[in-house]
Amino acid sequence: MAAMLKVDSLGISFGGLKAVDNFNVEIEKNELYGLIGPNGAGKTTVFNLLTGVYQPTSGQIVLGDDNITGLDCEAISKKGIARTFQNIRLFSQLSVLDNVKVGLHNRHEYSTLDGIFRTPKFRKIEREMDEKALSLLKVFDLDGFCNYKASNLPYGQQRKLEIARALATDPKLLLLDEPAAGMNPNETEELMNTIRLVRDKFDMTILLIEHDMKLVSGICDRLTVLNFGQVLKQGQTQDVLHDPEVVKAYLGD
Amino acid sequence: MDKVIAEKKKITRSNLITFAMVIIAYVIVEIMINTGNVSSLFKGLLVPLCIYSILAVSLNLVVGISGELSLGHAGFMCIGAFASSTWSMIMKSTSMPEGLRFFIAIVIGAVTAAFFGFLIGIPVLRLKGDYLAIVTLAFGEIIKNLVNALYFGIDANGLHFSLEDSMHLNMDGGTIIIKGAQGITGTPKNSNFTIGVILLLIVLFIVLNLINSRTGRAVMAIRDNRIAAESVGLNATKFKLLAFTISAAIAGVGGVLYAHNLSSLQALPKNFGYNQSIMILVFVVMGGIGNIRGSVVAAVVLTVLPELLRGLSDYRMLIYAVVLILMMLCTSAPSWIQYRERIMMSFGKNKKVNGKESN
Amino acid sequence: MMSFISYLLNGLSLGSVYAIIALGYTMVYGIAKMLNFAHGDILMVGGYAAFIALNSLGLPVPVAVLVSMVVCTLLGISIEKIAYKPLRKANSLSVLITAIGVSYLLQNLAQLIFTANPKSFTSFVGIEPIKLAGGQLTVSGETVVTIVTCVIIVVCLVTFINKTKAGQAMLAVSEDKGAATLMGVDVNGTISLTFAIGSALAAIGGILLCSAYPTLTPTTGAMPGIKAFVAAVLGGIGSIPGAFIGGIILGVLENLAKAYISSKLSDAIVFSVLIIVLLVKPTGILGKKIMEKV
Numbered sequence: 076m077a078a079m080l081k082v083d084s085l086g087i088s089f090g091g092l093k094a095v096d097n098f099n100v101e102i103e104k105n106e107l108y109g110l111i112g113p114n115g116a117g118k119t120t121v122f123n124l125l126t127g128v129y130q131p132t133s134g135q136i137v138l139g140d141d142n143i144t145g146l147d148c149e150a151i152s153k154k155g156i157a158r159t160f161q162n163i164r165l166f167s168q169l170s171v172l173d174n175v176k177v178g179l180h181n182r183h184e185y186s187t188l189d190g191i192f193r194t195p196k197f198r199k200i201e202r203e204m205d206e207k208a209l210s211l212l213k214v215f216d217l218d219g220f221c222n223y224k225a226s227n228l229p230y231g232q233q234r235k236l237e238i239a240r241a242l243a244t245d246p247k248l249l250l251l252d253e254p255a256a257g258m259n260p261n262e263t264e265e266l267m268n269t270i271r272l273v274r275d276k277f278d279m280t281i282l283l284i285e286h287d288m289k290l291v292s293g294i295c296d297r298l299t300v301l302n303f304g305q306v307l308k309q310g311q312t313q314d315v316l317h318d319p320e321v322v323k324a325y326l327g328d
Numbered sequence: 329m330d331k332v333i334a335e336k337k338k339i340t341r342s343n344l345i346t347f348a349m350v351i352i353a354y355v356i357v358e359i360m361i362n363t364g365n366v367s368s369l370f371k372g373l374l375v376p377l378c379i380y381s382i383l384a385v386s387l388n389l390v391v392g393i394s395g396e397l398s399l400g401h402a403g404f405m406c407i408g409a410f411a412s413s414t415w416s417m418i419m420k421s422t423s424m425p426e427g428l429r430f431f432i433a434i435v436i437g438a439v440t441a442a443f444f445g446f447l448i449g450i451p452v453l454r455l456k457g458d459y460l461a462i463v464t465l466a467f468g469e470i471i472k473n474l475v476n477a478l479y480f481g482i483d484a485n486g487l488h489f490s491l492e493d494s495m496h497l498n499m500d501g502g503t504i505i506i507k508g509a510q511g512i513t514g515t516p517k518n519s520n521f522t523i524g525v526i527l528l529l530i531v532l533f534i535v536l537n538l539i540n541s542r543t544g545r546a547v548m549a550i551r552d553n554r555i556a557a558e559s560v561g562l563n564a565t566k567f568k569l570l571a572f573t574i575s576a577a578i579a580g581v582g583g584v585l586y587a588h589n590l591s592s593l594q595a596l597p598k599n600f601g602y603n604q605s606i607m608i609l610v611f612v613v614m615g616g617i618g619n620i621r622g623s624v625v626a627a628v629v630l631t632v633l634p635e636l637l638r639g640l641s642d643y644r645m646l647i648y649a650v651v652l653i654l655m656m657l658c659t660s661a662p663s664w665i666q667y668r669e670r671i672m673m674s675f676g677k678n679k680k681v682n683g684k685e686s687n
Numbered sequence: 688m689m690s691f692i693s694y695l696l697n698g699l700s701l702g703s704v705y706a707i708i709a710l711g712y713t714m715v716y717g718i719a720k721m722l723n724f725a726h727g728d729i730l731m732v733g734g735y736a737a738f739i740a741l742n743s744l745g746l747p748v749p750v751a752v753l754v755s756m757v758v759c760t761l762l763g764i765s766i767e768k769i770a771y772k773p774l775r776k777a778n779s780l781s782v783l784i785t786a787i788g789v790s791y792l793l794q795n796l797a798q799l800i801f802t803a804n805p806k807s808f809t810s811f812v813g814i815e816p817i818k819l820a821g822g823q824l825t826v827s828g829e830t831v832v833t834i835v836t837c838v839i840i841v842v843c844l845v846t847f848i849n850k851t852k853a854g855q856a857m858l859a860v861s862e863d864k865g866a867a868t869l870m871g872v873d874v875n876g877t878i879s880l881t882f883a884i885g886s887a888l889a890a891i892g893g894i895l896l897c898s899a900y901p902t903l904t905p906t907t908g909a910m911p912g913i914k915a916f917v918a919a920v921l922g923g924i925g926s927i928p929g930a931f932i933g934g935i936i937l938g939v940l941e942n943l944a945k946a947y948i949s950s951k952l953s954d955a956i957v958f959s960v961l962i963i964v965l966l967v968k969p970t971g972i973l974g975k976k977i978m979e980k981v
């Protein structure tokens with residue numbers, strides 16, 4: 076089976092400090108892959124490298140058949156990587172619907188002039204966008220809130236909206252940065268179902284960072300453990316979680 | 329889908345109210361003029377009201393929609409004014425019909441200001457917050473300063489520029505159009521209230537439709553969270569630049585109206601300096617940041633207010649300053665808002681419940 | 688050559704005035720994170736206070752300076768308490784507009800009281816001009832006093848901030864108000880102190896400015912205020928050495944540009960330098976770079 080994402084000896088250093096060093100991973104299509112590790116291990120930095128927020132100092136990233144190493148955020152989004160953020164980043168003043176419609180921006184196009192003069196093309200494509208956005212919101216049971224201001228949504232719903240917005244860009248690979256952070260066990264349970272649903276319904280490949288081991292062992296097919304910017308262990312979820320080295324990295328000596 | 333359609337209708341209705349307000353105000357004023365109920369002082373205010381409304385809308389596009397603080401909008405107004413006025417001066421002696429000449433003047437004013445907005449926007453929009461504010465202020469002052477030193481003339485050999493004095497133009501007869509600090513004298517008076525209102529309506533049409541389109545959503549998304557916007561594939565610089573350029577073009581149109589409303593045009597601190605930019609910013613903040621209709625209302629009220637206070641002569645600007653401070657405290661200071669709400673509560677309890685429902 | 692040195696000295700003198708005003712700007716910005724547009728007008732009030740103390744009341748020069756400083760200090764503290772403090776949690780634009788309102792208020796009050804007619808300001812400096820290089824170069828007493836005062840102020844301020852408890856409290860508040868409160872720093876007191884120092888400096892700046900350019904009108908403070916603001920940003924707003932460097936660069940540049948390039952375009956040249964510096968170093972010469980964490 077072909078790899079959806081192939082990362083080869085990826086590294087970045089900030090002023091001499093190697094935040095991530097020699098990071099390798101291969102994720103297969105439709106796989107649910109976990110990236111775990113203690114705080115400060117460099118997990119979010121890996122996400123920032125994959126999405127073009129930071130440019131790697133070494134290594135290469137291949138998405139499907141495209142080498143996307145060194146591209147910027149905009150280009151990488153167009154190539155098909157979407158993400159959520161550890162600290163939720165919504166367009167807080169826009170409506171829930173508009174948040175998703177911004178995600179659809181590059182998939183449904185009309186010109187600025189079409190917009191100003193309200194041409195038939197504008198009407199047609201806006202209707203398409205509304206329908207598409209609503210159908211995405213429906214997946215997350217958010218369609219009832221479509222006219223709410225995003226910042227007025229409860230926390231759990233904001234997390235879901237972020238995922239919906241990411242999916243709107245029609246990605247090949249979805250990156251979730253600590254989706255269960257700040258959730259209680261019931262909400263986490265619900266989130267696990269949502270993530271599974273996303274994978275199955277959208278035939279999505281997902282890479283997620285998470286500290287909640289229940290979630291990780293519940294849904295991830297395979298794991299990579301990162302420690303001090305380097306890969307500590309890689310393999311099937313249960314094998315990795317019971318590895319003595321991994322336990323030591325988490326619990327200390 | 330019903331909810332989405334209902335929301336769209338709400339926005340359309342709100343936009344229609346804005347247009348209707350302008351048109352009704354225009355009709356009332358026209359009736360008053362025709363029945364002779366308007367003082368000459370107030371008549372003189374009509375075109376400036378349109379100019380300031382246009383400028384406030386223009387600046388709100390940058391401050392409210394794009395979320396960047398610009399303190400140099402008077403500079404774009406200055407460019408629009410001088411570019412269009414130069415054109416009108418050159419063409420004044422030809423047989424071109426006046427309407428067409430003024431139409432082209434408006435286009436020239438808008439395009440020149442947009443060009444400079446684009447040029448300035450490229451470096452400036454890399455900066456953030458207060459740094460962006462000071463650099464736009466600096467650009468505004470540079471523009472005013474350069475225009476003040478500029479000499480421009482035209483003769484059989486073509487165009488002549490100088491930043492020294494009229495002698496350095498090396499003119500062979502011909503006419504000097506821009507005379508340094510004296511500016512341009514004799515711009516045809518093409519601006520009037522009707523044209524001002526029409527231009528204001530066009531500007532409102534463009535800006536309101538822009539905001540409620542794919543482009544406007546992108547601009548606002550970048551304002552709300554630049555990193556998230558880039559992660560869904562938006563080019564933040566491109567959209568910020570677009571909003572800034574459109575805003576500059578609109579400010580340029582305000583300048584065209586200004587130049588063609590007065591027979592002599594000079595780049596003074598009071599019309600094109602940072603004080604003017606700040607004045608426009610005051611309109612935007614008072615009208616509500618991001619609220620286009622509010623900008624127009626604030627521009628009108630705050631332009632008329634000092635004139636209404638004219639009877640108080642020396643005290644009018646003082647009162648204006650106090651009103652400004654009190655307004656800001658009343659609308660933005662948490663302790664004042666609490667106090668205000670407590671007073672409101674004691675008057676009528678059910679009023680507040682309705683207010684909270686929307687959205 | 689002599690004329691160049693003379694222009695340079697005049698530039699240093701003007702730059703010193705900018706620096707003194709810019710220090711106030713920068714301190715207030717550092718601690719309250721607001722652009723105090725009324726700062727230039729406090730300078731103007733300081734000028735009038737000194738004018739009245741010296742000319743109308745006939746007080747001796749040191750007392751007149753003190754009176755002016757006290758007036759400005761009280762004014763600065765009251766403005767902060769009445770107009771800015773209630774808005775500390777509001778968005779920065781509301782505070783900016785309020786500051787602009789305060790600026791209009793001060794200018795128009797001054798116009799009501801003193802009229803718009805310029806007052807001719809008697810110089811506060813009694814030192815005779817110094818002749819150097821066999822009489823080829825004359826340095827006015829004002830120039831010397833201004834430059835010396837500025838250096839003394841900067842040295843005192845840096846010492847104050849680094850060596851005293853109150854100074855450390857200022858640094859703490861400018862870094863993180865919440866954490867400073869938790870550590871037992873009196874945040875309100877510290878902010879008041881900052882406004883007090885900034886306003887007292889504005890008074891000194893006003894006296895020195897009016898001594899060198901002896902006309903005083905209600906708008907005297909406006910342009911120097913803006914220039915000082917530019918100086919503060921140029922040096923890196925929030926940084927005290929930065930305000931000093933920015934002020935000096937601006938003053939020297941302005942005078943040299945006036946002398947050698949074009950007197951009409953000197954403002955344009957000064958502002959262009961600001962833009963170029965910010966494009967190369969987006970937070971000014973000594974400003975700290977802030978990165979947003981993703």
